[in-house]
Amino acid sequence: xxxxxxxxxxxxxxxxxxxxxxxxxxxxxxxxxxxxxxxxxxxxxxxxxxxxxxxxxxxxxxxxxxxxxxxxxxxxxxxxxxxxxxxxxxxxxxxxxxxxxxxxxxxxxxxxxxxxxxxxxxxxxxxxxxxxxxxxxxxxxxxxxxxxxxxxxxxxxxxxxxxxxxxx
Numbered sequence: 001x002x003x004x005x006x007x008x009x010x011x012x013x014x015x016x017x018x019x020x021x022x023x024x025x026x027x028x029x030x031x032x033x034x035x036x037x038x039x040x041x042x043x044x045x046x047x048x049x050x051x052x053x054x055x056x057x058x059x060x061x062x063x064x065x066x067x068x069x070x071x072x073x074x075x076x077x078x079x080x081x082x083x084x085x086x087x088x089x090x091x092x093x094x095x096x097x098x099x100x101x102x103x104x105x106x107x108x109x110x111x112x113x114x115x116x117x118x119x120x121x122x123x124x125x126x127x128x129x130x131x132x133x134x135x136x137x138x139x140x141x142x143x144x145x146x147x148x149x150x151x152x153x154x155x156x157x158x159x160x161x162x163x164x165x166x167x168x
Contacts, residue, residue, distance in 0.1 A: 004103045004104075005103075005155075010147075014145055016085055022128070022135055025128060039066050040070035046066060098112065100112065106118075106120065106121070124138050124167045127163050132147060133146060
């Protein structure tokens with residue numbers, strides 16, 4: 001198969017989308033909902049007890065904080081993982097420079113300032129395609145983020161075919 005070459009400057013939104021896509025495929029997403037509902041229930045029980053026995057404003061605020069946090073968590077508005085992704089993205093020198101990747105039958109050749117590496121397809125266990133990105137997974141919470149925007153139309157289809165062929 002013909003090789004596919006891309007060049008791009010990494011964007012934070014691509015990494016946030018990759019994080020969300022990866023998390024949506026894990027069983028922990030259900031745990032988030034359980035935690036959220038638990039926070040809401042604890043807040044309601046706490047408020048009921050406080051109002052009945054000692055309705056001080058500080059206790060009412062604490063109970064409301066549990067409920068509000070639970071609601072925000074339930075709808076995905078609180079996500080510490082996204083804060084970590086933003087922090088890591090901003091601190092990574094590698095992601096501040098132009099990325100060049102050549103995909104071929106053997107694997108991929110990655111180049112950025114001070115880094116040249118070759119990675120065989122066998123390191124990747126699976127991949128997911130999002131609206132604007134691909135993630136190539138090589139371990140638990142370990143993946144390469146490949147944005148779609150640097151691909152030409154034909155190259156994007158060739159890349160999909162390469163992923164289907166090389167990553168089982």
